[in-house]
Structures are given as structure tokens and as C-alpha cells.
Amino acid sequence: MLRRTIFLIAMLVWPVMATAQTNEISADPDRMEQRIKALSAYGADASGATSRVAFSEADLAGRKYIMGLMREAGLNVRVDTAGNIIGRREGSDESLSPIMFGSHIDSVPGGGNYDGDVGVIGAIEVAQLLHERGIDTRHPLEIVSFTDEEGGLTGSRAMIGKLTDSALEVMTHSGLTVREGIFAVGGDPNRLELAVRKPGSIAAFVELHIEQGGILDEENINIGIVEGIVGIRWWDVTIDGFANHAGTTPMNKRWDAMVTAAELTLAINRIATELPGRQVATVGKIRALPGAPNVIPGEVVLSLEVRDLDAQKMQQVFELIKAEADRIGDARFTPIRFAEIDVASPPAPTDLQMRRIISTAADDLGLSSRLMPSGAGHDAQDMTHIAPTGMIFVPSVKGISHSPKEFTTALDMANGASVLLKTVLAIDGGALE
Ligand SMILES: [Zn+2]
Numbered sequence: 001m002l003r004r005t006i007f008l009i010a011m012l013v014w015p016v017m018a019t020a021q022t023n024e025i026s027a028d029p030d031r032m033e034q035r036i037k038a039l040s041a042y043g044a045d046a047s048g049a050t051s052r053v054a055f056s057e058a059d060l061a062g063r064k065y066i067m068g069l070m071r072e073a074g075l076n077v078r079v080d081t082a083g084n085i086i087g088r089r090e091g092s093d094e095s096l097s098p099i100m101f102g103s104h105i106d107s108v109p110g111g112g113n114y115d116g117d118v119g120v121i122g123a124i125e126v127a128q129l130l131h132e133r134g135i136d137t138r139h140p141l142e143i144v145s146f147t148d149e150e151g152g153l154t155g156s157r158a159m160i161g162k163l164t165d166s167a168l169e170v171m172t173h174s175g176l177t178v179r180e181g182i183f184a185v186g187g188d189p190n191r192l193e194l195a196v197r198k199p200g201s202i203a204a205f206v207e208l209h210i211e212q213g214g215i216l217d218e219e220n221i222n223i224g225i226v227e228g229i230v231g232i233r234w235w236d237v238t239i240d241g242f243a244n245h246a247g248t249t250p251m252n253k254r255w256d257a258m259v260t261a262a263e264l265t266l267a268i269n270r271i272a273t274e275l276p277g278r279q280v281a282t283v284g285k286i287r288a289l290p291g292a293p294n295v296i297p298g299e300v301v302l303s304l305e306v307r308d309l310d311a312q313k314m315q316q317v318f319e320l321i322k323a324e325a326d327r328i329g330d331a332r333f334t335p336i337r338f339a340e341i342d343v344a345s346p347p348a349p350t351d352l353q354m355r356r357i358i359s360t361a362a363d364d365l366g367l368s369s370r371l372m373p374s375g376a377g378h379d380a381q382d383m384t385h386i387a388p389t390g391m392i393f394v395p396s397v398k399g400i401s402h403s404p405k406e407f408t409t410a411l412d413m414a415n416g417a418s419v420l421l422k423t424v425l426a427i428d429g430g431a432l433e
Contacts, residue, residue, distance in 0.1 A: 025133060026365070027125045027417035029410035035121045036413070039065060039105065040113035049404035050113050054106035054148035055174035055181030062105050063185060066120060066145055073128035075143060082158030082195035083147035083187035089127060091140040091428075098140040099427050100387070101126070101206040101420060104149035104379060109173050111150075112406025114413075118394065119208040120145045122417035126424060137428040139203055146379045147185065154178055156379035160386050161196040202387040204354065204427045207380040208416045209391065210408050214399025215372060222367035222415050224393030225358045228309045229374045229381040231347030233318070233340065235304040237325070239264070241334045243290055243298025257300040258288050260334040267324045268304065272317060278373065279308040279317050304338070309347050309373045348381035354390030354423075357431050361422035367415055376401075388432055392419050 042065065043050045043058030052058040067085060070077045075087030088098070103119025123143040130137070147155030151172050157163040168179040168189055182189040211217075216224050241257030265283045272281035285303040304321070308314045322338060329336040355371065362369040374391065383389045394416035397407040 025129050025135075025418075025421060027122070027129065027414040027421065029414035032118075032121055032125055032413045032417060033410035035069065035124075036113055036117055039117055039121065043107065045110075047110075047404065049110040050107050051109045051111065051173075052105065052107040053109055053173035054151050054154070055172055055176045055178075055184050059106055059174070060185065063145070066105055066124070069121075069124050070127070070143060073124050073143075074131035075124075075127055079186040080159075080195040081182075081188040081191045081193075082155050082163065083182045083185040084155040084159065084195065085145040087124070087127065087143040089130070089137070089141040089143075091137050093138040096139045097201050097203045098142040099137075099203050099206075099424055100142040100144055100383075101208070101424060102142075102144035102146065103207050103209055104146045104155070106148055106150050108150050108402050110404065111402055112400075112404055114210045114396070114406050114408045115212065115401055116149055116209070118210055118408060118413050118416065122208040122413060122420055125414075125417045126421045129421060137425070139428050141424065142202075147187070148172065148178065148181065149379055151178065153377065153379055153382055154182075156382035158192050158195045159197050160382050161193075162382070162385075163192060197386055199386040202383075204351075204432060205380065205383040205387040205389045206354070206358075206420060206423055206427075207378060207383075207389075207391045208420045209378060209380075209393060210396045210401065210406070211372075211393040211399070212376050212396055212401035214396070216370075216393060216395035217397055217399060219370070220368075221370050221395070222412070223358070223362040223369040223419055224372045225355050225362070225369055226350055226374050226380070226391035226393055227355065227371050228347055228349035228384075229376075229378055230307045230309050231311055231314055232343055232345040233306050233314055234343050235318075236339045236341060237264070237302050237304050238337045238339070239300045239302075239329070239334050240337070241296070241298050241300070244296045246294045246296050249296060254296050255333050256296050257334050258297040260328060260332045260336065261286060261288075261297075261300040261302055263328050263332070264325055264336065265302070267328065268321055271320045271324065272306075275317065275320070277308070277313060279306065279313055281306045281317055281321065307375070309349060311347050314347070345377070348384045348389075350380070350384065350390050351388035353432055354388050357426045358390050358392055358419060358423050361419045361426060364422060365415070365418055367419065390423065392416055392423070 043052030
């Protein structure tokens with residue numbers, strides 16, 4: 001009877017104890033910073049920059065270091081055929097698909113030590129904390145370090161089955177093509193289908209990353225909850241005028257494509273500014289033909305870029321610009337044509353439930369947070385196609401990134417990893433179900 005009573009009390013108290021115990025776990029800022037420093041040695045140059053471009057000797061050495069840390073965290077490490085490093089920890093329920101989290105460790109040439117790295121070191125920190133405390137999860141966990149993020153999201157694109165043959169032939173900064181590079185890191189570009197994960201086969205994907213912008217730092221906020229990665233659309237805009245002598249043609253007898261281009265550029269800026277929302281529109285390139293000081297431009301070609309999180313909003317911005325262009329073109333007798341360029345970068349919103357889970361995790365840890373879009377591309381945008389995806393941003397000091405001056409404090413990194421841990425445990429506990 002006594003044993004039975006003790007058992008019953010234990011059963012009642014156990015979930016409380018388990019909760020209290022997991023609540024106390026937080027990431028170790030010193031360990032994370034020390035690991036970021038150790039990783040930064042691979043590809044560091046005399047100027048203080050890190051050039052750990054994908055498939056370089058430095059990348060290979062960095063990957064080896066990361067695989068060592070994964071093993072130390074009790075993970076089973078493998079490299080998939082796309083070269084992605086995956087460290088797996090089994091769950092207690094074999095019927096459940098894995099929760100995946102991670103980022104990348106390759107850098108741009110002359111880059112810094114936080115872009116991508118914080119997400120991988122943070123993911124390993126989560127695995128190590130669970131390992132050290134002996135905490136089991138129901139779901140298997142997969143910690144990922146994606147191949148060649150900076151070269152075009154190579155590893156995640158392969159994982160969703162969208163890495164094209166032509167992408168494999170692209171020459172990288174390492175001096176190897178993507179195909180050769182994947183071989184060099186232990187993958188097999190001829191069997192990429194083995195790296196593909198089907199939609200629904202991953203319970204959730206979470207990426208911890210530095211913001212690479214200055215909003216969190218400026219507003220003194222701990223955590224950014226990413227609403228999604230903005231979509232990008234590009235157009236070539238051609239204005240037809242009439243080339244003529246700049247000295248002999250009176251001002252009222254001109255069809256000057258450049259003047260129309262100037263008016264159109266101002267209109268594009270005005271439309272994107274005045275429309276409520278966070279859309280951006282940019283004219284970043286212009287070419288006048290024939291292009292001489294003494295000739296009225298007969299043709300001008302300019303670029304138009306529109307970015308937003310919402311595809312319908314992007315279309316709306318374009319239609320407003322197009323209508324205004326028709327009006328300006330008619331008024332100046334210089335027709336304006338739009339030809340869209342396929343950059344294949346639709347908006348990638350994150351999962352609504354995942355945003356809520358991340359927000360709750362930050363609140364529970366006493367950290368301030370805000371929703372925000374990501375203006376930069378990330379592996380998470382690919383993963384939105386196959387799994388409920390969430391993204392956690394931590395502050396970048398002064399918003400500097402892709403530079404040796406990139407910096408995130410140890411405490412901010414640890415805050416991000418603690419939110420990641422809580423998020424993973426909440427998903428494991430059924431928060432998405
Ligand atoms: Zn990155």
C-alpha cells in the first residue's frame with residue numbers, strides 16, 4: 001500500500017518536476033562563444049576576416065570540427081548525398097518524424113564569424129544540453145549543417161528536391177564546381193535523390209540565425225520572430241523614345257526616354273513609399289542608348305525590383321507602377337514596356353503556429369521579442385516547402401553582416417539557443433499537433 005502511495009505521488013509530481021527541470025535549462029554563453037572562436041580559426045586570414053567558402057580547405061576543416069562537436073553531444077553523425085551534415089538523436093516514439101534544426105557554417109569571401117555559425121553552434125548546444133541532462137524527446141532530433149548556403153542554398157535546395165543540374169555546374173569561390181564540391185565533402189551529386197525529404201517527413205524545421213540587420217540591436221530587443229523570407233521580383237523596363245541631335249532639336253520637339261525614366265523612377269519610389277505596408281521597390285540600374293552627351297536618348301532600360309512577404313502585395317505594387325508607367329508613357333509619347341526576369345524567389349512565410357511557439361518560448365524565458373521579416377535569404381525558405389518552419393533571430397551589433405565586423409554577444413547567442421531549446425521541446429510536447 002505504501003509503495004503504491006509513493007508510486008501515485010511520484011506519478012503526480014513527476015510531470016511538475018520534469019517541467020521545472022527543463023525550465024531551468026539554458027544555453028551556456030561561454031561555451032558557445034568559445035566554440036564560435038574555435039570555428040572562426042578555420043578560414044581566418046591576417047586581416048581578421050573569415051573566408052570559409054563552401055568546399056574550400058577551410059570549409060572541410062570547419063566541417064570536421066562541427067562533426068566532432070556533434071559526436072560530443074551524443075549525436076549520430078552522417079553526411080547525406082548533398083553534403084549536408086546531419087547529427088541525429090533518436091526519440092522514444094518511433095512513429096514520429098524528426099524535428100530538424102540548424103543552419104550553415106560556410107561564409108562569403110571576407111566574411112565574419114556569426115552568419116550561419118550561431119545557428120549550427122546553437123543547435124549543437126541544444127543537443128548537448130539534452131544529452132548532459134539525460135532528457136529524452138518523443139521525436140527524433142536532427143541537427144543539420146547545410147552545404148554551401150552562401151552559394152545559393154545548395155544543401156537545402158537538394159533536401160527539397162529542387163537542386164537543378166545547371167546549379168551543379170556553377171563554379172564556386174573554392175575553385176570547384178558545386179558538383180565537385182559535393183564530392184569533396186563526402187556527398188554524391190549523382191544520387192541526390194537520396195538526400196530528398198518528402199513534404200510531411202519532417203515534423204518541424206527551426207533555424208536560429210543572426211538578424212544581419214540593425215533592428216533588434218537598435219530597439220534593444222532580444223529575439224526576432226521571423227515572419228518569413230521576403231519574395232523578390234525583377235523586371236527589365238524599356239522606354240522607347242526617339243534618338244535625335246541634342247543641339248538642333250528644340251525642347252518641345254523631343255521624345256526623350258531619359259526624362260521619362262526619371263519621372264518613372266520618382267513614381268516608383270512614391271508608390272512604394274505611400275502604399276501602407278513594408279514593401280520596397282528599387283530602380284538599381286539604368287542604361288541609356290545610344291549613350292552620348294550630344295544625343296537625346298532614344299531608348300532607356302532600367303531595372304525594377306519589388307520585395308515583400310506577400311505575393312499579392314508584390315503584384316499590387318507592380319500593377320500600380322504599371323498603371324502609372326502607362327500614364328507617364330502616354331503623356332510623353334514614349335511607350336514603356338515591362339519584361340519580368342525569372343529569379344524564382346517567391347515569398348516564404350514561416351508557419352503561424354511556429355511563430356506562436358517561438359514567441360511563447362521567448363516570453364517564458366523573460367526575453368523581449370518582436371515579429372519581423374527577413375530581407376536576406378536563408379535555408380529556412382526552402383524548408384517552408386516541406387515542413388512547418390520557424391526562424392529565430394538574435395541581434396547583430398550595428399546590423400553589420402557579411403563583414404569581419406559582424407558581431408553578436410555571447411549572451412545574445414545563448415538567448416537564441418535557449419529559445420531554440422524551448423521551441424524544440426514545445427514542438428516535441430505536441431504544441432504543433
Ligand atoms: Zn546565413
